[in-house]
Amino acid sequence: DAGITQSPRHKVTETGTPVTLRCHQTENHRYMYWYRQDPGHGLRLIHYSYGVKDTDKGEVSDGYSVSRSKTEDFLLTLESATSSQTSVYFCATGTSGYEQYFGPGTRLTVT
Amino acid sequence: DQQVKQNSPSLSVQEGRISILNCDYTNSMFDYFLWYKKYPAEGPTFLISISSIKDKNEDGRFTVFLNKSAKHLSLHIVPSQPGDSAVYFCAATITSGTYKYIFGTGTRLKVLA
Numbered sequence: 507d508a509g510i511t512q513s514p515r516h517k518v519t520e521t522g523t524p525v526t527l528r529c530h531q532t533e534n535h536r537y538m539y540w541y542r543q544d545p546g547h548g549l550r551l552i553h554y555s556y557g558v559k560d561t562d563k564g565e566v567s568d569g570y571s572v573s574r575s576k577t578e579d580f581l582l583t584l585e586s587a588t589s590s591q592t593s594v595y596f597c598a599t600g601t602s603g604y605e606q607y608f609g610p611g612t613r614l615t616v617t
Numbered sequence: 618d619q620q621v622k623q624n625s626p627s628l629s630v631q632e633g634r635i636s637i638l639n640c641d642y643t644n645s646m647f648d649y650f651l652w653y654k655k656y657p658a659e660g661p662t663f664l665i666s667i668s669s670i671k672d673k674n675e676d677g678r679f680t681v682f683l684n685k686s687a688k689h690l691s692l693h694i695v696p697s698q699p700g701d702s703a704v705y706f707c708a709a710t711i712t713s714g715t716y717k718y719i720f721g722t723g724t725r726l727k728v729l730a
Contacts, residue, residue, distance in 0.1 A: 608660030
């Protein structure tokens with residue numbers, strides 16, 4: 507257990523509203539990732555970070571932005587939520603770029 | 618373009634028997650592969666991995682085999698136990714690159730008691 511927490515764990519929001527999901531880690535891992543999990547698609551990378559203020563896009567980054575101002579926190583923002591962003595979101599951390607440690611997930615519903 | 622594929626969405630196996638989960642990839646640059654296990658309402662947990670310089674890695678009941686020429690890896694669980702019932706994801710990465718991971722779509726394993 508790499509000490510990863512996600513908040514909130516569940517959220518229901520309306521289309522067009524901004525949403526921010528938080529990932530917090532206590533392990534001082536360099537790498538942090540945001541994934542979404544959808545039926546039939548597995549886990550898809552949204553954005554990742556390889557250091558404080560160093561971020562890059564993943565496979566499905568449209569409509570999402572991220573920020574990492576401290577080693578321990580990685581924020582995922584949906585500027586204007588859409589129904590297609592209803593999903594389960596997982597944060598993960600890693601050290602050398604090999605195995606990853608996942609958080610418990612955030613279930614987001616956009617109505 | 619799905620670079621990592623798990624073509625079997627589900628698999629049922631009798632307790633005590635072998636479970637074989639398969640994964641195919643298309644990018645020959647991938648040089649490190651991982652398997653994760655996921656229970657409902659939890660995050661995935663790391664199970665076992667293999668580097669492309671090896672063709673087999675074993676950890677207790679879990680063995681991963683890599684066939685680079687076929688771009689295929691498999692996870693063997695022997696003997697299978699009811700607690701192994703979960704969704705299994707394979708993932709691949711290029712370790713000299715940007716440490717991005719590509720995951721398969723998952724295989725749901727059900728071990729029947």
